[in-house]
Amino acid sequence: MISQELILLIRETFQLNWKGVHGVSHWARVRINGLLMAQKNGANQRVVELFAFLHDIKREADFNDPLHGERAARFIATLPDDLLGIDYKDKQILMQACHDHSKGFVEADLTIGTCWDADRLDLGRGGQRPDTRKLCTEIAKQPGFYEQAYLRAIYQHRKQRNIATVQKWKPVL
Numbered sequence: 386m387i388s389q390e391l392i393l394l395i396r397e398t399f400q401l402n403w404k405g406v407h408g409v410s411h412w413a414r415v416r417i418n419g420l421l422m423a424q425k426n427g428a429n430q431r432v433v434e435l436f437a438f439l440h441d442i443k444r445e446a447d448f449n450d451p452l453h454g455e456r457a458a459r460f461i462a463t464l465p466d467d468l469l470g471i472d473y474k475d476k477q478i479l480m481q482a483c484h485d486h487s488k489g490f491v492e493a494d495l496t497i498g499t500c501w502d503a504d505r506l507d508l509g510r511g512g513q514r515p516d517t518r519k520l521c522t523e524i525a526k527q528p529g530f531y532e533q534a535y536l537r538a539i540y541q542h543r544k545q546r547n548i549a550t551v552q553k554w555k556p557v558l
């Protein structure tokens with residue numbers, strides 16, 4: 386679990402709309418995606434959970450902000466290990482996961498790939514189906530898992546836009 390102290394710090398630090406496209410509901414779904422994957426593939430659950438709440442923390446814009454991951458990594462470097470609840474080695478993994486999360490890489494350490502996929506699987510919140518070629522882990526590409534994550538994300542998209550029905554879509558192979 387993320388401590389209340391860390392949540393308060395995140396709330397103070399995040400400069401965009403808390404309820405926006407990169408806000409708290411996105412982080413909550415990234416956390417769910419990541420923890421469900423980690424339970425199956427053995428990725429580090431603590432790092433995955435921290436990634437969910439920190440990877441977009443230093444965004445300055447919802448779109449076209451290519452350096453936000455690097456800023457997140459620098460921010461994490463300033464946080465005490467005991468506030469994060471991780472050791473030095475896992476902190477380095479968390480920082481790398483945040484630093485590179487929006488660069489489109491598909492090859493990574495298992496925990497880092499799980500973090501990236503947890504985020505990419507939530508693209509449905511913008512009405513966009515994630516491209517399975519841009520996922521890193523086997524679990525994220527499994528049709529059942531992928532579909533459940535998409536449904537969680539598209540639900541948010543529909544709710545925000547008051548869309549009653551989901552458009553028919555074709556899977557991206």
Ligand SMILES: [Fe+2]
Pocket residue numbers: 407411415440441504
């Ligand atoms: Fe994200």
